[in-house]
Amino acid sequence: MTLTAPAPPPSASAGKTPGRRPRSRTGENRTGTSAWTPWLYLLPALAVLGALLVYPVYQLGLISFLEYTQAQVSGGEPTSFQGLGNYTALFTDPQFRQVLLATVVFAAACVAGTLAVGCALAVLLTRVRALPRLALMLAALGAWATPAVTGSTVWVFLFDADFGPVNKLLGLGDFSWTYGRYSAFALVLLEVVWCSFPFVMVTVYAGIRAVPAEVLEAAALDGASPWRIWRSVTAPLLRPILAVVTIQSVIWDFKVFTQIYVMTGGGGIAGQNLVLNVYAYQQAFASSQYSLGAAIGVVMLLILLAVTLVYLRILRRQGEEL
Amino acid sequence: MTALRIPGVRRPGRLLAEAAALLTAAVVAFPLYWMVLSAFKPAGEVQSTEPRPWTLSPSLDSFRRVFEQQDFGRYFLNSLLVATTVVLASAVVAFLAATAVTRFRFRFRTTILVMFLVAQMVPVEALTIPLFFLMRDAGLLNTLGSLVLPHLAFSLPFAIWMLRGFVRAVPEALEEQARIDGASHARFLWTILFPLVLPGLVATSVFSFISTWNDFLFAKSFLISDTSQSTLPMALLVFFKPDENDWGGIMAGSTVMTIPVLVFFVLVQRRLVSGLGGAVKD
Numbered sequence: 001m002t003l004t005a006p007a008p009p010p011s012a013s014a015g016k017t018p019g020r021r022p023r024s025r026t027g028e029n030r031t032g033t034s035a036w037t038p039w040l041y042l043l044p045a046l047a048v049l050g051a052l053l054v055y056p057v058y059q060l061g062l063i064s065f066l067e068y069t070q071a072q073v074s075g076g077e078p079t080s081f082q083g084l085g086n087y088t089a090l091f092t093d094p095q096f097r098q099v100l101l102a103t104v105v106f107a108a109a110c111v112a113g114t115l116a117v118g119c120a121l122a123v124l125l126t127r128v129r130a131l132p133r134l135a136l137m138l139a140a141l142g143a144w145a146t147p148a149v150t151g152s153t154v155w156v157f158l159f160d161a162d163f164g165p166v167n168k169l170l171g172l173g174d175f176s177w178t179y180g181r182y183s184a185f186a187l188v189l190l191e192v193v194w195c196s197f198p199f200v201m202v203t204v205y206a207g208i209r210a211v212p213a214e215v216l217e218a219a220a221l222d223g224a225s226p227w228r229i230w231r232s233v234t235a236p237l238l239r240p241i242l243a244v245v246t247i248q249s250v251i252w253d254f255k256v257f258t259q260i261y262v263m264t265g266g267g268g269i270a271g272q273n274l275v276l277n278v279y280a281y282q283q284a285f286a287s288s289q290y291s292l293g294a295a296i297g298v299v300m301l302l303i304l305l306a307v308t309l310v311y312l313r314i315l316r317r318q319g320e321e322l
Numbered sequence: 323m324t325a326l327r328i329p330g331v332r333r334p335g336r337l338l339a340e341a342a343a344l345l346t347a348a349v350v351a352f353p354l355y356w357m358v359l360s361a362f363k364p365a366g367e368v369q370s371t372e373p374r375p376w377t378l379s380p381s382l383d384s385f386r387r388v389f390e391q392q393d394f395g396r397y398f399l400n401s402l403l404v405a406t407t408v409v410l411a412s413a414v415v416a417f418l419a420a421t422a423v424t425r426f427r428f429r430f431r432t433t434i435l436v437m438f439l440v441a442q443m444v445p446v447e448a449l450t451i452p453l454f455f456l457m458r459d460a461g462l463l464n465t466l467g468s469l470v471l472p473h474l475a476f477s478l479p480f481a482i483w484m485l486r487g488f489v490r491a492v493p494e495a496l497e498e499q500a501r502i503d504g505a506s507h508a509r510f511l512w513t514i515l516f517p518l519v520l521p522g523l524v525a526t527s528v529f530s531f532i533s534t535w536n537d538f539l540f541a542k543s544f545l546i547s548d549t550s551q552s553t554l555p556m557a558l559l560v561f562f563k564p565d566e567n568d569w570g571g572i573m574a575g576s577t578v579m580t581i582p583v584l585v586f587f588v589l590v591q592r593r594l595v596s597g598l599g600g601a602v603k604d
Contacts, residue, residue: 041422044415052475059452132343139351145587147536149555150576165373297448304443
């Protein structure tokens with residue numbers, strides 16, 4: 001690619017290496033498009049997102065400041081402004097703090113498990129011949145393709161106290177996995193890792209394959225051990241890909257809903273397995289505390305927003321262009 | 323597809339690695355195997371305290387029960403209709419948006435990109451509350467439209483984010499060439515760029531398809547009274563009863579629900595692997 005036009009105008013993205021990715025267009029008429037063309041292309045997406053994402057988020061924020069229960073929904077009572085009342089109620093509620101902590105720990109464990117399994121298997125894929133690779137790839141695609149609801153039902157059945165093969169295999173008798181708090185979380189964790197590691201594995205594997213073989217050969221000739229090659233050559237080259245899969249895993253695992261809801265029957269015995277998403281849903285639709293549910297939603301949104309900002313900072317520091 | 327050869331890894335090491343790979347594949351595939359197996363087992367064997375990893379008398383009873391007791395076929399078609407609509411609509415909309423943010427430089431470009439990223443963070447379930455009121459006001463409650471629209475919105479940010487890599491991979495020289503040959507930009511977009519990006523579109527559509535196909539929360543919340551509009555996940559949960567789960571029925575229903583996604587995956591498998599590599603690689 002050659003530079004056929006003046007350097008692109010400095011964009012808002014900081015830390016970008018100038019001229020690293022030359023652009024032949026600046027949006028003028030010489031390319032047959034006008035300055036409005038990109039906006040025209042963006043219009044359908046922005047319209048859909050505006051109506052069905054931005055506006056509901058705005059409403060969510062609004063409801064979280066109101067008193068909004070069944071009485072207000074049916075029009076029996078007027079809505080009243082509560083200020084930060086709902087948030088105060090949340091943070092003084094010991095159950096909410098407990099659920100918040102459980103969500104963070106559970107999501108972190110899911111992300112760590114998913115990344116470890118996904119990366120390890122991606123490396124393994126590069127070490128084997130075509131047939132085992134195909135077998136593992138197909139099995140992983142099967143797990144990936146399984147809908148969350150059916151994955152949850154199957155795993156509950158596998159670990160069922162009476163009819164499940166796992167207890168039989170491990171000689172656990174009629175041990176109930178969903179009865180105890182930690183064993184129930186562990187079961188959900190296994191299912192989440194099972195259905196989300198394939199994305200990491202396939203993506204990282206595609207990334208490893210893109211690493212030039214000469215670099216690896218040179219490292220091996222210099223006497224580097226496989227672990228050293230991974231740590232000093234492959235991993236740094238893979239860092240952008242690892243950043244992408246990490247952030248996607250954080251987003252997905254922090255918002256786990258279906259697995260908890262189905263596997264622990266809506267949050268476990270006495271709500272011991274609640275995570276924020278399920279808790280918000282229960283508050284809103286089971287207890288008709290719409291404003292409390294909305295406030296929980298806002299808290300989740302803010303946490304994930306913070307994660308996104310950290311991610312963007314990392315990308316920028318590495319000189320990645322958006 | 324050539325294997326990456328790392329010198330220094332000798333045969334015993336490779337055999338060990340291959341054994342590990344095959345073992346992992348078996349473990350990963352086991353839940354799916356057990357699901358299909360249990361769906362075909364006769365009732366007495368499913369609810370047996372001596373579970374066996376085979377069956378000598380396969381039966382279709384569980385499937386029959388699922389399709390008879392419930393209007394399962396109809397729910398299946400409803401699910402398929404919703405998922406297909408979302409996939410097609412999001413492919414076109416995301417393609418246009420991805421083209422805008424990768425092949426043009428304009429003010430607020432970065433802002434919009436960050437917005438697409440942030441939009442992925444929004445916890446879908448939390449928005450059920452405002453979306454319910456929105457659907458009620460738009461008169462869409464109890465229609466499949468109330469499922470299509472939110473899922474379109476929720477799958478778009480990720481689809482756009484993923485597609486950028488594919489659109490960027492198409493050389494700018496092609497665009498230049500098309501312009502010199504007198505093609506309008508719209509024509510370049512649909513007759514040249516679109517077919518070239520199609521593999522990427524297929525890869526990203528997997529995600530839209532899955533998230534839509536999986537959804538049961540919206541279905542549960544928005545399709546309150548009209549059960550003829552119900553979708554598969556809801557129908558499946560009917561078989562869940564405290565302490566007396568019909569496991570055969572659940573496994574048969576799960577099998578029916580999983581197969582279309584599996585077929586879709588196998589069809590796009592090649593493109594998915596190369597697609598993800600293309601999307602995350604700069």
